[in-house]
Amino acid sequence: MRFESPILFCFCAPAGSGKSTVCRRLAEEDRALMRSISTTTREPRDGEIDGVHYHFVSLEEFNARVEQGLFIEHATFGGNQYGTERRNVDDAAAAGKDLLLAIDVQGVQSLKNLHPKQVVCVFLFPPSFEVLAKRLEERGTEDLEVRKRRLRIARDEIETLCAPGFSDYLLINDELDQAVKDAHSVLSVERMRFERLSAGRLKSIFSSAKVKAEGAK
Secondary structure, eight states: OOOSSOOEEEEEOOTTSOHHHHHHHHHHHOTTEEEOOOEESSOOOTTOOBTTTBEEOOHHHHHHHHHTTOEEEEEEETTEEEEEETHHHHHHHHHTOEEEEEOOHHHHHHHHHHOTTTEEEEEEEOSSHHHHHHHHHHHOOSOHHHHHHHHHHHHHHHHHHTSTTTOSEEEEOSSHHHHHHHHHHHHHHHHTOGGGSOHHHHHHHHHHHHHHHHHTO
């Protein structure tokens, strides 16, 4: 049973929280999900595939798409541009699937402004801020100054994500398998929410039940 429009599951978390890993697992395990693919101007890393991990474009192409209004949201980080194009939502709707987004707080707010009834914000976080700092250090992909900057950004993101009405769920990523299991639970619960069904869909469901009941008399 599906809602007429895709649910936009926004997993939002500071760098180092495991957001990408959790979202990858969800996309692999839930066939009713389509993963949003961000567009970026940065160079692909080893093993990354265009159109699978990101849409890699030049700065000129990125700016042209901004001018055309193709982005829901976009931002600059580390000297590179990142953004979510509207086609992700359109593609999910056309495929009859919900959309999974690993996205920052600005992106969530933009989606809330455009699709307030469809957005579900899941705040993903390690067991503590100390664990977050340790994970950033252990992954070894950034120098000390970059890690310090990410932690400063994380504090601002946490303030926004904890603001009343912004996040719908808090998911603690301590042990990966449990975190993924909890994330599946969020998806299941949201898909069963009564208000996600239109009046026409509800009438269709319960009219059929009435016909069957009358036939049994």
